[in-house]
Amino acid sequence: METDRADHTTGRRRDGLTPTDPLYRRALIAALCAGLASFNALYATQAVLPALSGAFHVSPTIAALTVSATTGALALTVLPAGVISERFGRRKVIQISALAATVLSLLLCLMPNIQSIIALRFVQGIAVAGVPAVVMTYLAEEIDGRYLPRVMGFYISGTTLGGLLGRLIPGIALDFTSWRYAVLLSAGFAVLMAIITATVIPPQHTFEAKKITWRHELTAIGSHLRNPVLLRLFALPFLLMGTFVSLYNYLGFRLINDFGLPASLAALTFVMYLSGTWSSARAGALVSKWGRSRVVAGACFVGVVGLVLLFIPTLPSTLVGCLAFTAAFFAAHSAASAWVGELATHDRAEASSLYVFSYYIGSSLMGWISGYFFHAGWPIFVAWIVVVIGVSLVIALSLFKQGKSRKKVV
Numbered sequence: 001m002e003t004d005r006a007d008h009t010t011g012r013r014r015d016g017l018t019p020t021d022p023l024y025r026r027a028l029i030a031a032l033c034a035g036l037a038s039f040n041a042l043y044a045t046q047a048v049l050p051a052l053s054g055a056f057h058v059s060p061t062i063a064a065l066t067v068s069a070t071t072g073a074l075a076l077t078v079l080p081a082g083v084i085s086e087r088f089g090r091r092k093v094i095q096i097s098a099l100a101a102t103v104l105s106l107l108l109c110l111m112p113n114i115q116s117i118i119a120l121r122f123v124q125g126i127a128v129a130g131v132p133a134v135v136m137t138y139l140a141e142e143i144d145g146r147y148l149p150r151v152m153g154f155y156i157s158g159t160t161l162g163g164l165l166g167r168l169i170p171g172i173a174l175d176f177t178s179w180r181y182a183v184l185l186s187a188g189f190a191v192l193m194a195i196i197t198a199t200v201i202p203p204q205h206t207f208e209a210k211k212i213t214w215r216h217e218l219t220a221i222g223s224h225l226r227n228p229v230l231l232r233l234f235a236l237p238f239l240l241m242g243t244f245v246s247l248y249n250y251l252g253f254r255l256i257n258d259f260g261l262p263a264s265l266a267a268l269t270f271v272m273y274l275s276g277t278w279s280s281a282r283a284g285a286l287v288s289k290w291g292r293s294r295v296v297a298g299a300c301f302v303g304v305v306g307l308v309l310l311f312i313p314t315l316p317s318t319l320v321g322c323l324a325f326t327a328a329f330f331a332a333h334s335a336a337s338a339w340v341g342e343l344a345t346h347d348r349a350e351a352s353s354l355y356v357f358s359y360y361i362g363s364s365l366m367g368w369i370s371g372y373f374f375h376a377g378w379p380i381f382v383a384w385i386v387v388v389i390g391v392s393l394v395i396a397l398s399l400f401k402q403g404k405s406r407k408k409v410v
Contacts, residue, residue, distance in 0.1 A: 016144035016206070023202040027142060028154050030201035031135065034098055035158025037193035038131035040166035041101040041124060042070055044108060044183055044190075045117070047171035047267050050252050051179040056114040061371030064249045069118045071245070072364030073125025074132070075357050081133040082353030083217055090138035091204050097130025098194035105187035109180035132360070136337055136352040141206045149284035152338040156280035160330055164273035165189060167248075171267020220350040230351065232395050236296070236336050237359035239392040240303075242366025243385045244329045247307075249367050250374045250381065251322065258378070259315050272323045276330030283334040292339045297396035299332035303389050310382045325389075332396070333359075 017024040045052065045066040053063040085093040104124045111117045135155055143151045169189060170182035224230050248270075255266040279299075286295045302324055309321030340355045366388070373384040 016147075017142055017202070018144045018147060024143075024147075026200045026202050027139070028151060030094075030197050031139060031151060031155035032158035032161075033193045033197040033200070034094060034131050034135055035155050035160075036162035036165070037098045037102050037190050037197055038128050039159045039162030040186060040190035040193065041105050041128050042074070043067060043163055043166045044070075044105050044124075044170075044186060045121065046248060047167035047252070047270065048174060048179040048182060049249065050256055050263065050266075051174055051182075052114065052117070055179060058114050059371075060250065060253050060374065061368070062114065064367060064371055065118050066114070066121050067245065067249060068364045068368040069122040070125035070128070071360045071367065073122045074129045075125075075359075075361035075364055077126045077129035078133040078356045078360065079221075079350075079353045081130045082137070082350055082356075085130070085134045085137065087211070089204055089207055090134045090141070091201055091207075093130040093134045094138065094201060095198040097128060097134075098197045099191075101128035101131070102187065102190040102194040105190055106184065108187065109184045132356045133353050136340070136355070138204070140352075142202065142204060149287055149338050150281075153281040153284040153334050156283075156330060156334040156337070157277045160273045160276040160280060162190075162193070164270050164277075167270040167273075168267055171270065172264045174267070175262060175264040217350065220346070221354065223346075224351050224354055229399065230340065230354075232399055233336050233340055234354050234358045235395055236392055237333065237355055238362035238366075239388050239395075240300075240329055240332055240362070241359045242362035242370075243303075243307075243388045243392075244325075245363040245367040246370035246381075246385055247322065247325065250370065253374070254318070254378060255315075259318075269319065269322065272319070272326045275323055275327035279327040279331040280334035283331040284338075286331075287335050287338070292335050293396070293399045295335045296332050296339075296399060297393065299328040299335070300389065300393040300396045301328075303328035303332070304386065304393055307382060307386045307389055311379060313378075332392075 049063045169186040173182035252266045255261045306321045306324030309317050373381040
């Protein structure tokens with residue numbers, strides 16, 4: 001069992017890593033690279049969905065299953081991964097998960113048909129689950145609470161960059177090579193990031209292994225689900241992530257088929273993820289000034305405004321709307337995910353796992369279902385995702401109202 005952290009020069013016990021600790025910088029680097037590696041692997045095929053649809057003569061909805069299968073498997077595995085981390089440690093789970101998931105990305109280019117790609121992507125979802133399931137808990141336990149929003153924002157920034165590069169690298173490469181080599185090129189980068197993560201992530205000093213029992217885990221999960229604030233926070237990622245993945249699953253088809261952009265230029269729209277990199281890091285400062293409930297509600301409102309712009313049938317309005325929604329999504333996610341870590345004063349791994357479960361089950365189910373709205377036409381598709389993000393805004397406003405009457409919680 002690892003012991004509580006102590007200052008090696010004075011022997012005094014310390015509550016968590018601060019910027020004065022040598023390991024703090026390593027934790028920042030590990031958080032960033034974990035996001036880069038895992039999200040690159042998670043969305044390895046999203047940028048090449050039009051190419052997969054054409055190569056295997058399948059509909060966009062079937063091609064999108066190469067994304068939904070991964071996020072769905074992750075959602076089913078995230079709770080067990082969190083439980084395993086209670087017994088064997090967060091650090092070990094993060095290391096194994098990042099390495100296994102990215103190595104599987106290397107095998108995608110060898111798959112002979114769409115069915116085998118979907119199957120491998122399902123397995124990859126199981127492998128990658130350990131990172132998003134455990135990273136929030138690891139950081140909440142190891143980082144001083146005063147600096148947790150900043151470090152959590154750094155991890156979210158890594159996920160945005162990982163998602164960006166995981167789409168940008170193969171998307172641009174499609175103009176010069178086949179989808180197989182495009183995916184392979186991106187996978188090589190992901191493996192490198194996983195190796196860095198496994199190497200630099202600091203040892204745990206506040207972790208205490210627990211004996212795993214079904215009774216305890218079910219009790220812990222039930223306790224979190226009875227918390228009205230946590231319950232609404234678990235609903236938010238389902239709706240927000242479902243909307244986000246739906247938009248980016250089918251945006252490429254819109255840009256290529258309706259606006260006539262080549263695949264490389266359509267892939268460049270993923271540069272808008274950089275707005276999420278900025279907004280997720282900025283969210284920590286805004287939370288300190290305005291509070292979590294205001295930041296989450298404000299981000300959801302901006303997301304609604306951005307999506308409404310997609311009704312205008314022009315390329316500039318489409319890009320501006322996507323940019324606004326992307327920044328809003330990551331700001332809301334950054335604030336809400338850190339909020340869960342603070343509210344869950346016990347069984348944090350289970351709380352984080354429930355949040356991530358909701359996040360990725362939303363990605364999987366809504367990313368697939370939204371394909372049917374897309375087939376009905378772009379305006380109907382946009383109306384669908386506006387309604388979903390509107391529900392998120394209502395939930396965020398309810399958290400804001402509760403925060404006014406329960407300052408100590410919000």
